[in-house]
Amino acid sequence: xxxxxxxxxxxxxxxxxxxxxxxxxxxxxxxxxxxxxxxxxxxxxxxxxxxxxxxxxxxxxxxxxxxxxxxxxxxxxxxxxxxxxxxxxxxxxxxxxxxxxxxxxxxxxxxxxxxxxxxxxxxxxxxxxxxxxxxxxxxxxxxxxxxxxxxxxxxxxxxxxxxxxxxxxxxxxxxxxxxxxxxxxxxxxxxxxxxxxxxxxxxxxxxxxxxxxxxxxxxxxxxxxxxxxxxxxxxxxxxxxxxxxxxxxxxxxxxxxxxxxxxxxxxxxxxxxxxxxxxxxxxxxxxxxxxx
Numbered sequence: 001x002x003x004x005x006x007x008x009x010x011x012x013x014x015x016x017x018x019x020x021x022x023x024x025x026x027x028x029x030x031x032x033x034x035x036x037x038x039x040x041x042x043x044x045x046x047x048x049x050x051x052x053x054x055x056x057x058x059x060x061x062x063x064x065x066x067x068x069x070x071x072x073x074x075x076x077x078x079x080x081x082x083x084x085x086x087x088x089x090x091x092x093x094x095x096x097x098x099x100x101x102x103x104x105x106x107x108x109x110x111x112x113x114x115x116x117x118x119x120x121x122x123x124x125x126x127x128x129x130x131x132x133x134x135x136x137x138x139x140x141x142x143x144x145x146x147x148x149x150x151x152x153x154x155x156x157x158x159x160x161x162x163x164x165x166x167x168x169x170x171x172x173x174x175x176x177x178x179x180x181x182x183x184x185x186x187x188x189x190x191x192x193x194x195x196x197x198x199x200x201x202x203x204x205x206x207x208x209x210x211x212x213x214x215x216x217x218x219x220x221x222x223x224x225x226x227x228x229x230x231x232x233x234x235x236x237x238x239x240x241x242x243x244x245x246x247x248x249x250x251x252x253x254x255x256x257x258x259x260x261x262x263x264x265x266x267x268x269x270x271x272x273x274x275x276x277x278x279x280x281x282x283x284x285x286x287x288x289x290x291x292x
Contacts, residue, residue: 038145039138041177042159042167048073051080051126058083058125069156071165072129079158079165081129088128090120097121135160138167142177145169190247192218198245199223206241208234214255216242221249228265232257235268 049058049070058070062085069084090098097120105113122128135158136145148157149171159167190198196218203209203216214227223242229235235255242251253268 036142036177036181037138038136038140038142038159038169039167041142041173042138042169043173044167046071046158046165046168048165049083049125050074051124051129053125055088055123055125055128059088069170071158071168072125073165077164079133079135079160079163081126081131082133082156082158083125083129084155087119087130090116092120133158136169137161142174146174149174190221192220195221195223195245195247199242199248202241202245203238206237208237209241210234214238221247222252223248223250224252224254226254228256228258230258230260232266 047061047065047067047070049061049072051072051074061070062068069082071079072081072083074080090096098116100108100113100116119128134148134152134154136148138159138161140159145157148154156168156170158165159169196216199216199218200211203211203214210227210229213229214225217224217226223245225238225242229238235253235257238255239251239253242248242253253270255268257266257268258264259266
């Protein structure tokens with residue numbers, strides 16, 4: 001794996017969880033999967049570099065095309081590696097080559113120090129590239145691509161059709177897909193009962209939600225959340241649940257967070273602010289008495 005986050009090898013479908021999976025709605029409990037595949041979001045016209053190309057050639061390609069990584073392809077069209085901006089951070093030309101204390105060098109051994117030297121002084125791409133490449137097939141689902149990026153901490157993944165490179169998926173491609181897939185609020189009015197049922201059903205599906213400790217009241221499309229949680233993040237998540245239900249006009253969160261160790265209770269800061277504003281607006285005007 002290179003230090004910018006590029007990597008290579010065989011994809012393990014469905015592995016890895018975290019922020020990107022949540023971002024695209026890939027929550028296992030709900031078993032919802034996007035129908036989009038790697039070939040639907042990948043960049044097809046991939047700019048590549050030869051393994052015997054110079055460092056300068058690769059840098060020029062990256063700067064001219066405003067990209068941060070290049071697949072390395074040999075004369076036979078085979079993917080043999082990937083190189084990225086992270087591979088050029090520690091270079092002798094800029095005086096940024098890695099320098100370790102002597103005792104660390106002793107522990108790591110001469111092999112690691114020699115590899116550092118090659119990476120910072122080599123002139124050819126095949127001497128600095130990452131050779132162990134993570135790839136996906138063109139029919140891989142977006143969930144698998146996201147899982148791979150998270151598990152291997154990579155920023156881009158080559159897309160293969162058999163042994164042929166047919167595209168590349170970066171995080172930017174996934175953001176474009178998200179912009180397309182992100183659901184919009186459904187038009188049309190929803191009854192308060194329908195909204196309340198939808199909010200409660202979504203809370204029931206979430207393992208983090210203390211369902212029996214949260215009550216939902218809906219009036220004219222405005223959702224009010226009441227109850228108690230033991231973590232402020234649960235309160236934030238409950239608010240998001242209500243905000244994403246179609247037909248909701250506004251959300252007022254009155255959920256109180258009780259700190260388990262101290263037993264101290266904290267109301268929602270946004271709720272406190274709105275209550276202060278309400279009192280201020282309803283307060284009678286101050287009388288000014290002129291003294292003669």
